[in-house]
Amino acid sequence: MALDLRKQQVLEAIVVSHIETAEPVSSRSIARKYNLGVSPATIRNEMADLEEIGLIRQPHTSAGRVPSQKGYRYYVDKLMKKADLTPREERLIRAIFAKRVKVLADIIQCTLKAVTQLTDYLVFLSGPYFENDVLKKIKIIQLMPGKALLVIMAETGWVHSKGMDLSSDITADDLAYIELVLNHYFQGLTFTQITRTVLKDVYNELTRYRKTINHILEIMEVVLQEEMKENLYLGGTNRILKQPEYSDVEEVRNLMNFIEREENLITILQDADPYRVTVKIGEEIKSEQATKYSAITAAYNIGGNIMGTLGLLGPMRMDYARAMTVVEHITSVLSEALSEDNFY
C-alpha cells in the first residue's frame, strides 16, 4: 500500500489531530492547521481516497474523519516521528528511582508511579518470573523435629525456599537420601521442565518414602508455581478515566471488565516481543473485548536476562509516539536499577 506524499501528509494530519482532540477531523481544519498549500476541497478528495483504502472512516455522513485501525498501524509503522521526554520529565524519573530501596516490591511501585505520572494510560507490569531459570541445587534442611526447609537454588543466583511439615519418623539420613535423589533428577533442568514432566518419575523412584516424597514434591511444586506465576501489578486505573472516550459509562464498564480479568493483561505481556517495543492496535490484541484498545509493551531485564514486561493500555486513539518513548525509557531505567544491585 504505497501512498503518495500528500496522502501521507493528510493521513498523518488526521491521526495527529485526532489523537490530540479526540474529535473527527475535518478537511478545513487540516487546511488551516497544517499548511499543505492546498484547499479543503483537495483534501476532501484525498480523504475520499484514503477512506476507500480503509485507512480512515467517517462516523456519520456529516462528520469529519477518524483513523481506522489500519490507519493507526500505517501511522505507527511509517509516519510517526519519535517523541522525546523533556529534561523535566527525565529528572522526574530519576527522582522517583533515586530513593534506592532494595526490595523488589518497592522498585515495582516506583515503576508504576513513574509511568502513571508520565501518561494517562493504564500501566501494568509482570514481576520477575523464573520459568527459564535452571535448577542448580536442592537442599532439605531439618529445622526441628517435624519441621524442615526446602531450598531451591537456581543458576541466576536467586534462592527460593519454603518451610514444610514432616512426619516425625523421618530421620536425617532419610532426608539426605531424598535430597540426593532429587538433585540427581532435577539438577540442570529449567523450572518449566521440572513441573511439566519429571515430578512424577521421581515419585516412582522413591517408593520407600512414598508419603514423605509426595509431600516434598507437593511443596516443591508450590514453590515453583509461585515463582513462575506471572505476578501482575497494576496502576493508573483512575488516570485512564481522564481520556474522553471514558466519559461514557458503558465504555468504563467494558474497560473495567477487561482489566479485572488478569489473564487479559497477562496475555498481552506474554505476546510481547521481548527484544523491542511492541505496539498492538485494536484487534491485533488477541481478545474479543479489546478491539477498541491499544497496548504498548517492552521487556525489562536483569543483567541481560529478560525477567518481565511493562505494558501500557489505552484507547486506540493513544499517543503512540509518547507512549512508546515512555515505555522504552522506563524499562531501560528499571533494568539498570535491577541489575545494579541484589534485590530481595
Place this chain on the structure above:
Amino acid sequence: MALDLRKQQVLEAIVVSHIETAEPVSSRSIARKYNLGVSPATIRNEMADLEEIGLIRQPHTSAGRVPSQKGYRYYVDKLMKKADLTPREERLIRAIFAKRVKVLADIIQCTLKAVTQLTDYLVFLSGPYFENDVLKKIKIIQLMPGKALLVIMAETGWVHSKGMDLSSDITADDLAYIELVLNHYFQGLTFTQITRTVLKDVYNELTRYRKTINHILEIMEVVLQEEMKENLYLGGTNRILKQPEYSDVEEVRNLMNFIEREENLITILQDADPYRVTVKIGEEIKSEQATKYSAITAAYNIGGNIMGTLGLLGPMRMDYARAMTVVEHITSVLSEALSEDNFY
C-alpha cells in the same frame, strides 16, 4: 433519640425502599407497599418530623425522601432485620471453597470470588500479617561459599526465609556466633518489637562483624517488613459499577481514585474491630473522599489468632443486612479453611 413506633416504621420503609430502588421514596409509595394503616398525608407529617431530626433528607423540593447518614446508622443499629443466605448461596460458597488448594494465594482468590458472586460491591482483603507473631528461633545456613539462608521461625509455626549474599571471608564459625547472638537478643520478641527497637542494639554488640551483621540485619528487616506488610487483595471493581450511583462518570472517577490509593482501603481494614462485624457509614470512614461510601468489615483468624480482615465497600445506599451476613459468613468459612490445614 427515641422514636415512636410509627416513626420507626416509616424510617425503616424509607431505608429499605431506597436501598432497593435507589430512588427517593414518596409518602404514597410507603402507604401502598407497607401497610401501616395510615394515609400518605399522615406519613408526610411523620416524614417532616424525621427530616427535622436529621434522619432523612429531600434531594429537592418536589422529590421524595432519602435516608441521611444518621438515618442509615439508626437503621443499622436499631431497625435492621438479619438477612440469611439461601441454601443455594450456601452451596455456592461451599463449592468455591471445596477444591481445597493448600496455597494461601489460591484460597484468597477463592474468597474474593465467593464474595464477588454474592454481592455487587467492592471486595478487599488483607492477607495474613504477622506483626504480633513471636520469634522462636533464627538460623543462618550456609548454602555455598558466599551464599547463605536466613531462616526465621515463629511461634505460630510459620517459617520465613530468604537467601542472601555474604562476603566470602566469613567462616562457618563466624556465622554460628552471629546466630547465637541474634537468638539471644531476639528470641521471644514480636516482629514489631524487633523492627521497632532492638535491631540497632545488636549492631553495637557485634562490632567485630560490622559489615556482615549490617547486611544480615538489613535482610532480616526486609523479611520482617515483607511479612508484616498488609498485603491487599482486591476484586469486584466491575461488579460495583452495576450500582446505579455509578452511571455518572464523575462518581466512577471518584470511586476509582479512592480505591487506587491502597492506604485508603488498608486504613479501613485496620480500623475494624477484630471481634465483630463492623459497619462504617459515610463520614464514619476516616477519609475525606469516602463521605459517600459505606464499608463492612470482619476479621478472619487461623486457629483463633486474628490474621487479616475482609472488607466490602459500596455506596452508602448498600444492602447492609445482606452485606453483613455475607462478610460474616465468608470470614468464618475462610477461618475454618485456613485452620484446617497447613498453608504455604
Place this chain on the structure above:
DNA sequence: AATTAGCACTCGTATCAAATGAGTGCTAAA
C-alpha cells in the same frame, strides 16, 4: 387531638419542533 381529603404549588424531566452549524460530495469553472 389525631387523621386525612383536597388542592395549590414546586420543580425536575420528557417531548417536540425549529434553528444551527459543521462537514461532506458534487459540479463546473479556473
Place this chain on the structure above:
DNA sequence: TTTAGCACTCATTTGATACGAGTGCTAATT
C-alpha cells in the same frame, strides 16, 4: 489538477410546553 461554490445531510442545541411526581398546608372528619 485544483478549487470555488452550493446543495444536502445529520447530530446537536435551544426553547417552549406539557407533564407528573411529590410535597405542604388547610380545613373537614373521626
